[in-house]
Amino acid sequence: MKGVRLDDTIAAISTGGMGAIGIVRMSGGDCIALADKIFKGKKNISLLQKKSHTISYGNIIDNRTNDIIDEVLVTVMKAPNTYTKEDIVEINCHGGIIVMQKVLEIILNNGARLAEPGEFTKRSFLNGRIDLSQAEAVIDLIQSKTDISRQSAMNQLEGRLHKKVSDMRSRLLDMIASIEAVIDYPEHDIEEDTYQTMEQKTTKMIEEMEELLKTADRGKVIREGIQTVIIGKPNVGKSSLLNWFLEEERAIVTDIPGTTRDTVEEYINIEGIPIKIVDTAGIHETGDIVEKIGVEKSKNYAEKADLILLILDASCHLEQEDKEILNFIKDKKTIILLNKIDLEQKITKEMLIQYTQNVEVINISVKQNIGLEQLVQQLKKLFFEGKAISAEDGLLGNVRHKNALYQAKEAMEKALTTIITHMPEDFISMDLQVANIALGEITGDCVDEEIIDRIFTKFCLGK
């Protein structure tokens, strides 16, 4: 059921700092007790006994497997002197974004809920921490962020995951409908699932969920990342830059050639930051008329990207086409790379000033390996300042799905126990419905009338 929960424990990655250190933040509910379950302090003192606004040093432990996940600093802040006026726990992680994500996942598995976009701010407002005049900003934040997450959810849904989960849900609905139909029409000759059949079906679905969770782990870096597009005229060095990224062996994960006809997508991982690079190298290769189309296409890719790397050839004069692109990228998150600065420089940073109010310009030479380290630092900065928006949303979107899948699996395991101990069907149905709602969060289906619809599609009932 949709709703707004008001004071349960929420959690999210808050990429405040730069570099590999990031914060996982929790607020509300039993967040201190929750943190205590997954934190092992060097001094072995329970977080519950800590005074407010103190920092403890220790490890985050996955309490399912007892694995040590990261070495962290945990800050405990007790209500009401906190940002949200609720209890807050902040976990400073050291191991980069992937580790932070893992920490978040463990927190969610222990009963916290992933914060909605803008939810910390919302609570802060609702608890009277933020001034009234800021309320409208909060509303804007909620609506706009929600649109972004919705978009990113849509993208993820097109995949195999959606089909698999939908299929599982359909079978789950069948099971629920069978139980419910018999309950609502006790004297009809409905073919009931036996406990044995239910056990088999449930076991099979648990196995499938486990399998799906495993692929979610494997494919995590593959499916996520900052959508980055390299654009620029032909021969400015787009492919060279891409090759440099790849040749530097910065943790290449995989490559999937040509998801679109004329681009190559590469997935790289720079010091823990997953980046998906779209190389538009192929765009300009078919002659004069295509020049125009080329610009349009570059624009199209740029439109969809989280981050644009615009390469200009510093050894040539600025042309009309370059200006068009520069005008276009004004409002986008962009890094301009002035390539070939080892040659005679015809374009300088100063010349670009009218285009570059919000844009970082870096002088590079891919060939001579100049300025590239600066580029990497700049990428990291953008990421950890949370400026490449869907990096955050994309990652969290997936954590959300994974978390939902975990919940579904847990409910199914509970259902299995209920079945094996031969509890009445009503209780089995209760557990199955929890799983159904969790899976529905992944597929985005509305659970409302679904069960009843299924009952009447499947069975012939009535007086």
Add this chain to the structure above:
Amino acid sequence: MSYIADIIDVAVIGGGHAGCEAALAAARMGMKTVLFAISLDSIAMMPCNPSIGGSSKGHLVREIDALGGEMGKNIDKTYIQTKMLNTAKGPAVYSLRAQADKVQYQLEMKHTLEKTENLRIRQDEIIELIVQDNMIKGVKTNGNSIYECKTVILCTGTYLKARCLYGDTITECGPNHLMAATKLSQCLKDLGIQLYRFKTGTPARMNKNSIDFSKMQPQYGDDNVVPFSFENTPEDIKRNQVLCWLTYTNEQTHDIIKQNLHRSPMYSGVIEGTGPRYCPSIEDKVVRFADKQRHQLFIEPEGENTEEMYIQGMSSSLPEDVQIAMYRTIPGLEHCEMTRNAYAIEYDCIDATQLKISLEFKNIKGLFSAGQFNGSSGYEEAAAQGLIAGINAVKYIKGESPIILKRSDAYIGVLIDDLVTKGTKEPYRMMTSRAEYRLLLRQDNADQRLTPLGYELGLISQQRYQHFLQKQQQVTEEIKRVSNVIIAPSEVVEELLQKYNSTPIHTGIRLSELMKRPELDYQKLAVLDTERPELPFAMQEQVNIQIKYEGYIKQQLKQVEQFQKMEKKLLPEDLDYSTIKGLRIEAQQKLNAIRPVSLGHASRITGVSPADLSVLLIYMEQQKART
């Protein structure tokens, strides 16, 4: 020439199950009430199946009784067979169902109405509502008399512009050839009320003497009778029970139906109304589930002083000759003599989103409605709404806030919330799957949930309330006692556990822990519990359920706690949602149309997203801070 016949508080239009409860509640709460019915001989008539209760409907009857309504008491007086269904499916879905003696049921209810102080029943058709400045002022009868009143409760059931159909026979009449109410619809439309057309149907009745029961399986009632009313004990209502019978359709039946489908008004397009999936006609069943080789039929007596039998499972709108042919293919019905043919009925009703959650019309003050007119189906659903409409009409007159049962309080709450929030595209039937907190909304604890409210309203007597409190106390004490009894390992214990295939114990264990094992319960462990007081069955059941399913109950209580928080965030009634910045247009429109009472209520409206709810929440805080 019209004249003022009387000045009253509450006018109830219609004497069906909704009308009876509405009128009784209003009168019992001290209001001068008149119930109008087209025929007083059709008060509390059961024009379709001869039974009360069943899955989730039984829950409704229990709740009606717990609040001080009449349906439970009336069926206890007039039942001829009773059964607790679903006893193997879990305590939340145990469902009581009783076969009624239809005529007796009507007579008892009519007599109760007649004897009730402040209540008058009147045989007349209401043709007009008198409304001034969007406020109810009175009603006008077909005989031109005017009753000035403060509230009106519309309980017109299936009578508004009703027409009955089978084959190409179309009769402009209500159920059972009773006169239809043909004039009120236009008046309602003129008042800006939108009307819809729904359809339902009923099977044929047969003379018992023409049926060969040797070809059918007998269906017995329960030996251990459970009364519907919390006021009665099993001993109070014990009596001889009648038999029902089970038989089936077959290929031959289906062939006849298929060959004659074109003669059914449903399939030829004559019927415009939307029918329920919940009680499809036999034509629907055969078409929609073509590979099903047989459909079951229950043959049920309509009463003790009649030979008429109801053929449950075979409603139809086929022509009479086809009906006779198809019924006669059924084992046991080969020579059946029809007393009344099956028919479909169409009638005017509303989309209940035009109502507030109190069942008062949003646009007309003092006008309430209940029952099939609101788009529901079933006697129990109607009675439940009637009771609430009656209570809230009184609240309205007294200037007090209405009684709103939450989804976590009662099935009645689920029913009304669904109807007024989502509306319905087909006659709405109560189902246990609609109640998200059903483990808490059990039929056994309806009194615990609602009797204090019934007492507060003046619908439950002092004596009954004291009795209720005593029961609650005894149950609580017994739960406490059982939780403190320690069972030590012994041969007797060993033997008992073995008997039920339960793991042996090696150390002392609480009796309450043993009860939680799926294979054991309170009754089975009686021999080990030497100090056990003797309690009535209803109390034993309470103790057993509350201990045995404690974990699940706690889990749902936690969910309810979350739910309540949202329900407590009240939204002002006159809020113009189009002025709230940040709400999506669709949400603004839906919210302005439904006018939810709380944030929780708003969350159940289709088209309102979680982000919209956040915006509302913030808006409300803003308002609070400003005032």
